[in-house]
Amino acid sequence: DAGVIQSPRHEVTEMGQEVTLRCKPISGHDYLFWYRQTMMRGLELLIYFNNNVPIDDSGMPEDRFSAKMPNASFSTLKIQPSEPRDSAVYFCASSKKEKLFFGSGTQLSVL
Amino acid sequence: EDQVTQSPEALRLQEGESSSLNCSYTVSGLRGLFWYRQDPGKGPEFLFTLYSAGEEKEKERLKATLTKKESFLHITAPKPEDSATYLCAAPESSTLGRLYFGRGTQLTVWP
Numbered sequence: 586d587a588g589v590i591q592s593p594r595h596e597v598t599e600m601g602q603e604v605t606l607r608c609k610p611i612s613g614h615d616y617l618f619w620y621r622q623t624m625m626r627g628l629e630l631l632i633y634f635n636n637n638v639p640i641d642d643s644g645m646p647e648d649r650f651s652a653k654m655p656n657a658s659f660s661t662l663k664i665q666p667s668e669p670r671d672s673a674v675y676f677c678a679s680s681k682k683e684k685l686f687f688g689s690g691t692q693l694s695v696l
Numbered sequence: 697e698d699q700v701t702q703s704p705e706a707l708r709l710q711e712g713e714s715s716s717l718n719c720s721y722t723v724s725g726l727r728g729l730f731w732y733r734q735d736p737g738k739g740p741e742f743l744f745t746l747y748s749a750g751e752e753k754e755k756e757r758l759k760a761t762l763t764k765k766e767s768f769l770h771i772t773a774p775k776p777e778d779s780a781t782y783l784c785a786a787p788e789s790s791t792l793g794r795l796y797f798g799r800g801t802q803l804t805v806w807p
Contacts, residue, residue, distance in 0.1 A: 627798070
């Protein structure tokens with residue numbers, strides 16, 4: 586299995602632009618998580634899905650952030666409009682039970 | 697408020713010099729304590745899950761232990777390849793999904 590696949594690996598954009606991050610979870614996993622990691626706040630859970638349904642989005646910082654999971658093999662995290670304070674590494678993770686498997690992350694820089 | 701705290705923030709060891717990392721938690725109704733390893737530019741990688749006070753788990757030079765208030769990750773005779781950031785995490789009392797991560801301990805082992 587290729588593991589959790591995220592794209593792009595790096596994204597540099599200008600303030601106000603729309604950013605879309607993508608994630609392909611491990612086949613057979615029924616939980617999918619989006620995390621954000623910064624030096625200041627560490628790893629924070631943004632949202633998670635169970636069987637493609639959003640369960641808890643209380644970590645989504647603002648209405649500028651949205652996430653979708655149209656099917657079991659694909660999820661997106663969208664930021665519109667982006668701001669410099671959104672700069673961070675965004676991780677997607679999937680699981681079948683309590684053990685999370687993380688992707689390699691997307692390094693987002695908003696100028 | 698549920699919280700996971702790790703210490704020290706950074707630790708430098710000479711190869712072969714054993715030590716321990718600490719993770720204290722205030723999550724009520726603990727349903728597992730997780731240890732992850734994170735290498736630069738990568739997502740966290742699962743190491744251990746501990747469920748009850750007194751439980752211990754080992755993997756190569758690493759041993760994780762759990763008490764009612766904290767967990768320790770003991771590193772015996774470390775090697776340079778053990779250099780990484782070690783994260784601990786605890787799930788919210790009622791759900792699998794919301795994992796509270798500590799800020800991590802950045803371990804450097806020099807030859």
